[in-house]
Amino acid sequence: MRIAQTLKDLPVGTPVELEGLKLYKGLVCEVGWSSNYRQQYIKILFADGVDIIYYEEDLKEEGIMIVEVICG
Numbered sequence: 457m458r459i460a461q462t463l464k465d466l467p468v469g470t471p472v473e474l475e476g477l478k479l480y481k482g483l484v485c486e487v488g489w490s491s492n493y494r495q496q497y498i499k500i501l502f503a504d505g506v507d508i509i510y511y512e513e514d515l516k517e518e519g520i521m522i523v524e525v526i527c528g
Contacts (some may be wrong), residue, residue: 482500490509
């Protein structure tokens with residue numbers, strides 16, 4: 457696993473994990489542009505059904521980890 461540095465590291469369908477009080481697992485389900493905040497965002501749908509929007513500045517705070525599948 458590695459920590460996402462930019463939103464470009466997180467295209468739709470990317471499996472992710474965040475550590476908080478527990479380990480949260482989810483998928484990037486949307487990439488878009490917020491006209492209100494004038495910046496790009498991603499939306500992550502977590503296993504418990506909650507979806508949260510993250511902006512570029514949130515990446516450093518949250519430490520969103522990309523789950524990399526190793527085949528072979």
